[in-house]
Amino acid sequence: MSEQGRKWVTWFVDYFALAAWLIGYFISGKDLQQATWALVGGSAIALVVGFAVERRLAPFPAIAGGAALVFGGLTLAFHDARFLKVKPTVMNLIFAVLMFGGLILRKHPLKLLLGEAFEMPDDAWRKLTLRYGIFFAALAGLNEVVWRTQSEQTWVLFRFPGLVLITLVFSVAQAPLLMKYMKGDELPPPPVE
Template sequence: MVSNETKGTAAQDSGSQQLLKFVVELGPLVVFFLVNARAGIFWGTGFFIAATTASLIASRMLFGHVPIMPLISGAVVLIFGGLTLYLQDELFIKLKPTIVNSLFAAVLFGGLAFKKSLLKYLFGDVFALTEEGWRKLTFRWACFFVCLALLNEGAWRFLSTDQWVTFKVFAIMPITMVFAISQVGLLQRHALAPPTDE
């Protein structure tokens, strides 16, 4: 039988790991913001690419794998960041969030069209939900990614470059966290009951 102390230690380790993952994934955005503020969008993009690469390597070394969503996002950063620097056109790095979020939305909606809740394959080891729960959660996140893509389209078209970078770093992350927290009710309603020990 597992003691309460052992459970508490495991929960603490899990919380520490989640915090470390958050720091590793947030790091490139902070680097992007700071370098852009001091040296402009092109230097910011260059450091963003380097920091994203370092973040992916750090994830592999610290956690043994690279989560699929940061991996896809990182690949798009490398491609569109590279185009930004090569062509000296900031439009490409501004389009990156639109493309990434649209891609995530398309994949999730596509999975639902084939009756596959793809979030289950990504987070099935974190949450235990009913099939209806996974379907609803996947649909909501797909819709949210569409909203993020539309937000970015409005932001880069109507804000200055510095304002867009600030919006990307300091608005998108809180919006995403608020949305994630708002799904707690759904997670609770559709949680599978843990198996009982006989």
């Protein structure tokens, strides 16, 4: 498969379940229980497609898809949307604990994911890990505030695409730190006039 094809598969695996959930929510007349069926089905499809194309389950899609299946399944089994609403809180807290735990153990979880693209000194990995740990903890708190104080529709839109956009903006804000250490052969060529 071409590099472009793999990128499309990555996007599909990462966002198909959430897109199916959002569409299911509005098509069902804003019925979160019915939309959860779309989330669970979409998660299963995304995981199968990811495995079929790559012959493995990438860690983050596997974790996200598995969590969607678990929390979505609990929502459907108990007819209680709170399970689905606390999923972003729980997942972001897990990611925050992984980041902070890595700092305590003097390990750098992000280095495992980004180490091939960035050769950074330990101090830079610590900064990035700390920033992401704080970010994930803040997202968990923000999700709690939104689902407990806002309408269900507001929370749905906050969940997707809101959290994705917030994460994108935060990640782009880390670019100055990462650019200092990006490998020279990965830098784009200078513009030609």
